[in-house]
Amino acid sequence: xSITRRKFLGWLGAATAGTTLGKTAxxxxxxxxxxxxxxxxxxxxxxRCIGCRKCEAGCNTVNELPAPDLPFDxxxxxxxxxxxxxxxxxxVNRYDTVSNVNxxxxxxxxxxxxxCLEPACASACFVRAFTKTPKGAVIYDASxxxxxxxxxxxxxxxxxxxxxxxxxxxxxxxxxLCYPRIEKGLLPGCVQACPTEALTxxxxxxxxxxxxxxxxxxxxxxxxxxxxxxxMGGTSWLYLSAVPFxxxxxxxxxxxxxxxxxxxxxxxxxxxxxxxxxxxxxxxYAMSKRKEKIANQETEQAVAVAVEQxxxxxxxxxxxxxxQVQKFKEKEIENAVKKALExxxxxxxxEASDTPPEEADKKPSEEDS
Amino acid sequence: xxxxxxxLSWIGLILIVFTVSICLxxxxxxxxxxxxxxxxxxxxxxxxxxxxxxFGKLERPPVTFLHQKHTEALAxxxxxxxACHLVENNRLVPQYMRLKSTAKQEVMEIYHxxxxxxxxxxxDGGPKSGPxxxxxxxxxxxELVSIWQPIGMxxxxxxxxxxxxxxxxxRCHHQYNEVTKKLYYAEGKEGTCRYCHQDITEENRISLRLxxxxxxxxxxSKTLAKFDDAGPITCSGCHDPAQQxxxxxLKVVPRMKRNQPDTVFVRTSKSGIIDPKQATRMKMVxxxxxxxxxxxxxxxxxxxxxxxxxxxxxxxxxxxxGNQVTLDASMHRLNVNMxxxxxxxxxxxxxxxxxxxxxxxxxxxxxxxACQACHMADVNQVAESIQYTQEKDLAARMLDSRIPVAxxxxxxxxxxxxxxxxxxxxxxxxxxPHRKIVQTLSGNIKDNQLxxxxxxxxxxxxxxxxxxxxxxxxxxSCASCHGRPFDERDPSKPGLMAAxxxxxxxxxxxxxxxxxxxxxxxxxxxxxx
Numbered sequence: 001x002s003i004t005r006r007k008f009l010g011w012l013g014a015a016t017a018g019t020t021l022g023k024t025a026x027x028x029x030x031x032x033x034x035x036x037x038x039x040x041x042x043x044x045x046x047x048r049c050i051g052c053r054k055c056e057a058g059c060n061t062v063n064e065l066p067a068p069d070l071p072f073d074x075x076x077x078x079x080x081x082x083x084x085x086x087x088x089x090x091x092v093n094r095y096d097t098v099s100n101v102n103x104x105x106x107x108x109x110x111x112x113x114x115x116c117l118e119p120a121c122a123s124a125c126f127v128r129a130f131t132k133t134p135k136g137a138v139i140y141d142a143s144x145x146x147x148x149x150x151x152x153x154x155x156x157x158x159x160x161x162x163x164x165x166x167x168x169x170x171x172x173x174x175x176x177l178c179y180p181r182i183e184k185g186l187l188p189g190c191v192q193a194c195p196t197e198a199l200t201x202x203x204x205x206x207x208x209x210x211x212x213x214x215x216x217x218x219x220x221x222x223x224x225x226x227x228x229x230x231x232m233g234g235t236s237w238l239y240l241s242a243v244p245f246x247x248x249x250x251x252x253x254x255x256x257x258x259x260x261x262x263x264x265x266x267x268x269x270x271x272x273x274x275x276x277x278x279x280x281x282x283x284x285y286a287m288s289k290r291k292e293k294i295a296n297q298e299t300e301q302a303v304a305v306a307v308e309q310x311x312x313x314x315x316x317x318x319x320x321x322x323x324q325v326q327k328f329k330e331k332e333i334e335n336a337v338k339k340a341l342e343x344x345x346x347x348x349x350x351e352a353s354d355t356p357p358e359e360a361d362k363k364p365s366e367e368d369s
Numbered sequence: 370x371x372x373x374x375x376x377l378s379w380i381g382l383i384l385i386v387f388t389v390s391i392c393l394x395x396x397x398x399x400x401x402x403x404x405x406x407x408x409x410x411x412x413x414x415x416x417x418x419x420x421x422x423x424f425g426k427l428e429r430p431p432v433t434f435l436h437q438k439h440t441e442a443l444a445x446x447x448x449x450x451x452a453c454h455l456v457e458n459n460r461l462v463p464q465y466m467r468l469k470s471t472a473k474q475e476v477m478e479i480y481h482x483x484x485x486x487x488x489x490x491x492x493d494g495g496p497k498s499g500p501x502x503x504x505x506x507x508x509x510x511x512e513l514v515s516i517w518q519p520i521g522m523x524x525x526x527x528x529x530x531x532x533x534x535x536x537x538x539x540r541c542h543h544q545y546n547e548v549t550k551k552l553y554y555a556e557g558k559e560g561t562c563r564y565c566h567q568d569i570t571e572e573n574r575i576s577l578r579l580x581x582x583x584x585x586x587x588x589x590s591k592t593l594a595k596f597d598d599a600g601p602i603t604c605s606g607c608h609d610p611a612q613q614x615x616x617x618x619l620k621v622v623p624r625m626k627r628n629q630p631d632t633v634f635v636r637t638s639k640s641g642i643i644d645p646k647q648a649t650r651m652k653m654v655x656x657x658x659x660x661x662x663x664x665x666x667x668x669x670x671x672x673x674x675x676x677x678x679x680x681x682x683x684x685x686x687x688x689x690x691g692n693q694v695t696l697d698a699s700m701h702r703l704n705v706n707m708x709x710x711x712x713x714x715x716x717x718x719x720x721x722x723x724x725x726x727x728x729x730x731x732x733x734x735x736x737x738x739a740c741q742a743c744h745m746a747d748v749n750q751v752a753e754s755i756q757y758t759q760e761k762d763l764a765a766r767m768l769d770s771r772i773p774v775a776x777x778x779x780x781x782x783x784x785x786x787x788x789x790x791x792x793x794x795x796x797x798x799x800x801x802p803h804r805k806i807v808q809t810l811s812g813n814i815k816d817n818q819l820x821x822x823x824x825x826x827x828x829x830x831x832x833x834x835x836x837x838x839x840x841x842x843x844x845x846s847c848a849s850c851h852g853r854p855f856d857e858r859d860p861s862k863p864g865l866m867a868a869x870x871x872x873x874x875x876x877x878x879x880x881x882x883x884x885x886x887x888x889x890x891x892x893x894x895x896x897x898x
Contacts, residue, residue, distance in 0.1 A: 050874060050887040075888060104878060187855070196874065197867030201855050210860050217730040 011284050034234070035117035039136035040182060041204035041236035042191055043211055044110050046248060047221055048198035051078060051094055051108040058193025059090045059112075062178060081249065084111055086161045089175040090190055097243045102221055107241070109248045110199070112190070113138060113159045113175035114228060115236035120259030124154030129172070136204065136236040137177035145172060156232055156254050177236065207238050214240060233258025409514045413612075414438070414604030418480070420464070424473035429507035437604045442491070450590070452487075460587050463579060520607045522561070523666040525619040541584065545573055557628060560676050561669045624662060627676065631659040632764035634751050636680045637696060643752045652744040653751050655764035660818070673707045703731060709743070713819060721813040722820075723879035725833030728872075742771075742823060773821035776811040777830045778842060783807050791848055792866050797895030799869075807831070834872055847872075 057072035059065070066087050070077060078094040085091075090112035097107050119138045122130035129145040132138050151172055152160045163170035178188035186192070191201040200210060211226045227239035231254050239245065246252045414437035421427055443452050454461040455468055462468055466479050485501050492498035500506050522530070534540050539554035545565070546553055550573070566577040575583070585600065585607075592599035601607050634643065635654040643653070661671070668676060675681075682691030683699035691699070698708070705711040717726035746767055754763040777783070789799040810830055814820040824830060828840030835844035847868055854864025863871060874887045885892030 048871065052888040052890075073890075104881070191855075195866060195870045197854060197863050197871070200860075202857065202860060206857065206860055213861060217732075220731070 035204065036132075036134040036136065037205070038134055039117070039204045039236055040177070040202065041115070041136055041207050041238060042177075042188065043200040043202070043207040043238045043240065045198050045200070045211075045214070045240040046107045046109060047103075047240070047242045048196045049092070049108040049110065050196060050198070051075065051092060051106070052195065053077075053092055054193040054195060055110060055190035055199065056088065056090055056092060058189040058191075059175070060088070060189075062181065062189030062192075063089060063176075065089070078108075082111075084113075084159055084161055084174065086163045086165070086171075086173040089113070089173065093249060095248045097247045099244065099247060100221075100223075100242045103242045107243060107248050109250065110190070111157075111159075112237070113177070114157055114232075115175075115177050116232055116259065117234040117236065118232075118258035118260050120154040120156060120232070121151035121160055123260035123263060124150040126150070133179065135177075135179070135182055137179035137182065139176055139179050140172055140174065142169070142171045147172075154259065156251065156259065204236055204238070211238055211240055230256040232256075233261070410512055411514050411516045412437075412605075413515070413517045413609040415513055415515045415517065418465075420470060420476060420480075421473065423470055424476070429503065430509055432506045433508075433510040433513060435513075440603060446491075453483075460583060463582060516610060517604075517608045518610045518613060520613060521667065523618075524622045524625070524662075525666075526616065527625065528619060528622045529617070540588075547573075559627060561667070561672075563669070564675055624659070625668070627668075629658055629662070629676075630761065632657050632761050632768060634746060634760060634764055635700075636678050637685060639680055639684060641678070641680075643748065643755055645749045645752050652741070653746040653748055654743045655746055655767040657765075657768050664818075670712070671707050713823070716819055720879065720881045721817075724810070724876040725830075727879040728875055738825075742825065745771075771822055774824070774826055776814060776820075776824065776827070777807055778827050780804070780808075782842065789869065792869075793897070795894075795897065796890065797897050799893050799895070833876075 053072045053075065056068075060068065060072070068088065078092065081093050082091045090110060093109050093111065094106050095109060097103060115132075115136055115138045117132070119130060119132055122128075122132060122138065126148075127144045127146055129141050130138055130151060131141070147162075147170060149160075149162055149172065152158075152162065160172045160174045162172055178186070181188060187201050191199040200207060202210070208226060208229060211229075215222045215224055215226075221242060222240050223242070223244055225241075225245070227241065227245050227250060228235040228237055233256065239250070241248055241250075244252070412435060414435050416434045416436050417431045418434050419427060419431035439453070440450070443449070450461055453465055454463070455466065456462070457468055464470065466483050467476065470476050484499070484506070488499035488501050492501075530541070531538065538556070538559055541562075542554060542559040543552040544555045544558060545551075562580060563577050565574050566580040567574075568576060570576040570579060574580075586602050589600040589602045593602065601612070605612050607613070633656055635656050636643075637653070638644075662668075665671070671679075679699050680696055682688060683694050683696045684691065685696050687693040687695040687698075694702070700708055701710045702708045703711050703714055706715055714731065716722065746763070751760065751763065754760050783804045785802075785804040787801040787803045789801060807830065810833065814824075814830075826840065828842070831844065832840055837850070838845050848865055851863060851865040851868035854867060856862065856864075873893070876882075877885075877887070
């Protein structure tokens with residue numbers, strides 16, 4: 001039995017409906033995640049930063065990174081806008097701003113991994129090389145990394161970098177929030193090195209309180225916004241600034257939706273296509289196979305019944321015929337007997353002794369039918 | 370055949386898209402150009418002629434008109450203001466070539482006919498003249514940058530005017546009689562022009578802009594006709610910041626005569642009667658009106674709406690005319706320059722003061738003792754003094770009784786150098802020139818009357834650094850409070866390293882001290898040897 005065109009289209013329709021309905025149902029059931037409650041973080045206050053690059057040096061030391069081309073106390077590097085590299089997890093850039101009259105000199109921005117509450121890098125990674133730890137750090141496991149660098153594309157802050165210099169087993173490199181140090185109760189390298197506490201380390205919830213306190217205490221020193229409180233669903237690093245954040249090179253177009261939510265819609269299609277479609281199509285195949293099998297069985301059964309019926313009919317016919325034959329024979333015998341008796345009536349004793357052997361021949365033919 | 374046509378239409382479509390994109394990019398580049406720094410022409414006389422706005426939406430962009438350029442060009446042709454402005458009641462009318470804006474067509478004609486006629490005439494006589502084609506006047510001129518600054522009458526300028534006018538106040542000051550609908554002079558009721566003449570022209574009063582141009586320029590030009598010396602009559606003369614600086618300022622300005630008190634008790638009731646049984650519970654404030662006049666350039670800094678006593682509008686409960694600002698708020702509100710505390714706090718932003726004060730949260734002073742620096746007079750005592758018309762004397766006496774204290778301790782009591790030896794993992798000790806710092810700070814505020822009254826004792830200055838502990842000659846060391854950083858129990862307190870660095874660096878920044886540079890570690894720290 002073959003699949004008709006109508007049936008095929010019907011199944012296709014069912015499959016499409018299944019895909020779309022499945023997506024909406026999943027999206028509606030997404031649980032709201034507002035971050036680990038014990039998450040640690042760092043608050044960067046650019047009104048306190050003096051641009052000394054001690055944080056860069058501190059980071060370099062504790063992470064045992066290669067020595068930079070120019071020493072850390074060479075501040076001429078601030079003339080150019082830099083970004084993080086595989087050899088520098090954090091860098092400081094300088095911005096000359098004018099919008100806040102209370103700011104007399106330039107402002108600085110420290111760049112490093114923001115340790116998102118719901119990291120884009122982790123959601124883009126299909127081997128789960130990134131983990132958001134309950135302590136707040138987003139850490140990387142080089143042993144499972146396949147080097148696809150999707151994380152680098154996914155990160156809205158352009159943080160992960162790649163060891164392009166390494167011929168063998170290059171790794172994705174980024175700030176770890178000094179996870180091993182935090183676990184030991186130590187401060188992250190950059191925070192420890194900062195001479196002015198422009199970097200404040202603490203529980204993210206406490207940092208938000210501190211930040212709000214600073215804004216309310218010195219309203220003309222800060223813009224009334226804590227960057228990272230909600231950006232990309234919230235980050236473990238938080239920022240206070242004297243000027244609008246875009247003036248110090250920070251993106252203000254990111255929105256408050258966590259990265260995984262932005263991609264979950266499209267990515268939900270992946271398990272559906274990869275998981276549900278094979279099952280569905282196999283199912284459809286199995287169903288058609290089963291139908292064929294059932295049809296075959298039914299035919300066989302019908303044939304068997306028909307054969308049986310034919311057999312029974314034939315038997316009955318045969319039996320009838322045999323009966324008739326027997327009756328005929330009996331009649332013949334009777335006639336013969338009569339004749340014989342009539343003949344015997346003429347010659348009595350001679351013909352009466354021939355009848356018993358003929359009766360014995362008739363019995364086996366009855367058993368055969 | 371059909372296929373060929375389809376292909377042609379596709380090519381056409383692509384061509385259109387291409388052309389449009391080219392055009393768009395072209396305009397984009399053009400738009401992005403803007404005024405380049407070198408080509409920018411800074412002017413104080415830019416007028417945007419948009420008179421037609423009164424008759425509905427503008428059909429063309431407003432004309433960017435350079436007033437002074439025109440007066441200069443006309444002067445060369447021996448023409449004066451009347452070339453463009455009509456005269457009514459012996460005064461120039463500010464509108465161009467008309468007394469009133471009547472109808473759209475009429476006003477438009479006035480501009481078009483007269484402007485173009487003059488431009489044509491000028492062009493016939495000389496090489497340079499104004500445009501005669503629509504789009505050359507009706508266009509944005511981004512190359513022109515306005516540097517226009519408002520100008521106002523300050524104490525010095527006022528005195529120079531009243532002296533020149535031989536104290537004939539009525540030449541400028543007037544009141545409006547609602548019944549006769551005429552201006553009259555009321556002696557002793559003079560006030561700032563802008564009390565009545567505000568931003569826009571209202572029914573019975575013209576806008577400040579109109580009033581000042583009518584009156585000032587009229588008088589200046591008439592004076593100039595008689596004498597050599599008079600006030601400016603050109604745009605830049607008043608509105609160009611560079612020219613404003615050239616206006617003569619008297620160092621010592623005699624007090625204005627407007628029946629203002631020398632010393633007075635700040636009134637808390639509209640009637641001005643001080644009754645010991647009334648609801649006011651605070652002690653009364655003796656106020657030296659005279660010394661506040663000295664520190665301010667204009668009356669309107671405090672008297673922002675009229676020259677009456679504050680309580681006339683700002684009553685204890687607030688009134689509609691006082692915008693519901695209570696007497697308390699009118700005296701104590703921060704971030705405004707017309708309240709007492711607001712203005713005093715603005716003074717703290719002076720770099721000489723900001724070193725200490727920038728780090729102190731801008732909140733109302735909560736120390737109850739601080740209130741008594743102003744609220745010092747018992748109501749009964751004041752009521753009694755008024756009875757015997759001795760209010761002025763009592764207030765003056767009370768103000769004088771606030772003996773200014775020495776700013777700080779005797780030199781011998783101030784440690785000369787302090788060596789900071791904590792946290793020496795990277796560098797050697799820091800030698801802090803302690804006495805030099807104290808002396809610089811006290812020298813800065815030596816002549817500041819405000820400080821002399823409000824820094825109530827010798828410890829006050831020390832508390833800029835030695836803060837949050839009881840004032841004492843020997844305050845506790847920094848390390849006794851500041852220790853390990855990021856203490857969860859006291860998150861707003863910096864650790865010792867940050868406490869030192871921020872105290873020094875933020876003060877230097879606020880005071881505009883450029884050396885030592887904050888990033889030059891070895892300027893303060895000794896190298897570890």
